[in-house]
Amino acid sequence: MGFWPRRQSREIELGKVTIGGQAPISVQSMTNTDTRDVEATLAQIKRLEQVGCELVRVAVQDEAAANKLSLIKKEISIPLIADIHFNHRLALIAVEQGVDGLRLNPGNIGAPDRVREVVAACRERAIPIRIGVNGGSLEKEVVESYGYTPRALVESALGHVRLLEDENFDLIKISLKSSDVMATLAAYRLLAKQVDYPFHVGITEAGTMLRGAIKSAAGLALLLGEGLGDTLRVSLTAAPEEEIFVAFEILKSLGLRQRGIELISCPTCGRSEIELIKLAEQVEKALAHIREPLKIAVMGCVVNGPGEARHADFGIAGGKGVGLLFRQGEVLGKLPESELVKALVAEVEKSIQVPTIKLQ
Numbered sequence: 067m068g069f070w071p072r073r074q075s076r077e078i079e080l081g082k083v084t085i086g087g088q089a090p091i092s093v094q095s096m097t098n099t100d101t102r103d104v105e106a107t108l109a110q111i112k113r114l115e116q117v118g119c120e121l122v123r124v125a126v127q128d129e130a131a132a133n134k135l136s137l138i139k140k141e142i143s144i145p146l147i148a149d150i151h152f153n154h155r156l157a158l159i160a161v162e163q164g165v166d167g168l169r170l171n172p173g174n175i176g177a178p179d180r181v182r183e184v185v186a187a188c189r190e191r192a193i194p195i196r197i198g199v200n201g202g203s204l205e206k207e208v209v210e211s212y213g214y215t216p217r218a219l220v221e222s223a224l225g226h227v228r229l230l231e232d233e234n235f236d237l238i239k240i241s242l243k244s245s246d247v248m249a250t251l252a253a254y255r256l257l258a259k260q261v262d263y264p265f266h267v268g269i270t271e272a273g274t275m276l277r278g279a280i281k282s283a284a285g286l287a288l289l290l291g292e293g294l295g296d297t298l299r300v301s302l303t304a305a306p307e308e309e310i311f312v313a314f315e316i317l318k319s320l321g322l323r324q325r326g327i328e329l330i331s332c333p334t335c336g337r338s339e340i341e342l343i344k345l346a347e348q349v350e351k352a353l354a355h356i357r358e359p360l361k362i363a364v365m366g367c368v369v370n371g372p373g374e375a376r377h378a379d380f381g382i383a384g385g386k387g388v389g390l391l392f393r394q395g396e397v398l399g400k401l402p403e404s405e406l407v408k409a410l411v412a413e414v415e416k417s418i419q420v421p422t423i424k425l426q
């Protein structure tokens with residue numbers, strides 16, 4: 067999918083999800099529960115799975131959290147990634163507990179023998195490691211040489227990469243994160259010239275729901291437009307489920323993934339005689355369970371609405387007290403305004419083929 071060439075990255079397998087190459091750009095998130103609280107963490111992961119999350123990362127802050135990972139892993143159906151800072155013991159426990167991936171910077175876990183131990187454990191189980199460099203936590207030497215620049219992000223990442231390559235380990239993916247969109251883009255462009263490991267992309271600390279979604283969309287459109295990015299996280303100060311919603315909306319807008327409805331709603335004008343904002347919100351909610359890629363229009367007037375949205379699979383156009391239900395511009399019926407949403411949902415559900423099971 068998409069109109070632009072993808073960077074040729076190598077493929078890695080993270081549990082059952084392929085990352086890199088021409089595999090679909092996968093969507094991930096991170097829980098914000100206390101990982102030691104298995105019940106709360108599982109509840110959040112289940113919600114994430116329901117909205118389409120394809121990989122999930124949990125913070126492993128201590129041994130108690132690390133020892134809970136197998137309990138979490140066995141209850142979920144998407145790959146589990148352990149996020150570890152500084153402590154190689156936690157990485158070894160996480161691997162032992164059966165996680166599918168680690169997020170860890172080898173340069174931060176101490177002596178070379180510790181890196182060797184972690185790499186040996188990951189190699190044995192084919193567990194990839196993500197190197198995640200963040201503009202806010204660059205090494206002192208790197209900042210002294212390159213300042214707070216895109217080059218500094220790249221040099222920091224390459225330093226970590228070398229530690230893994232020295233151990234002949236190449237199940238690597240890399241993220242370079244900055245809260246500055248253009249610095250992030252410049253950094254990934256530079257790194258793409260040097261390695262072919264898959265990239266985990268996103269704009270870090272993007273902000274609250276609306277602002278964060280806009281900033282992420284701007285950054286990801288630029289990155290993905292250049293073919294940079296194999297898996298992504300939209301990082302929002304909001305519930306993790308919202309990150310998944312925003313990520314898919316961005317990928318859908320760019321024609322890179324398909325999932326659920328694409329809502330086409332008009333901005334309204336003086337011809338509209340209904341409360342379109344309310345109606346559009348009702349439709350969005352009523353069709354949130356649909357997984358099939360369908361274009362649904364919600365238009366503000368019966369005169370122009372069906373024609374303006376003729377490319378939509380289904381749509382409604384509101385008038386004064388009554389509205390039209392239409393399919394690809396063709397009017398299917400005229401209904402009281404209060405019945406429009408229900409009729410639309412029924413029509414959409416009818417159109418989705420339910421697979422029939424053939425009895426032998």
Ligand code: SF4
Pocket residue numbers: 332333334335336337338365366367368370371374
């Ligand atoms: S569909 Fe009707 S209300 Fe909406 S923008 Fe077009 S003319 Fe205006």
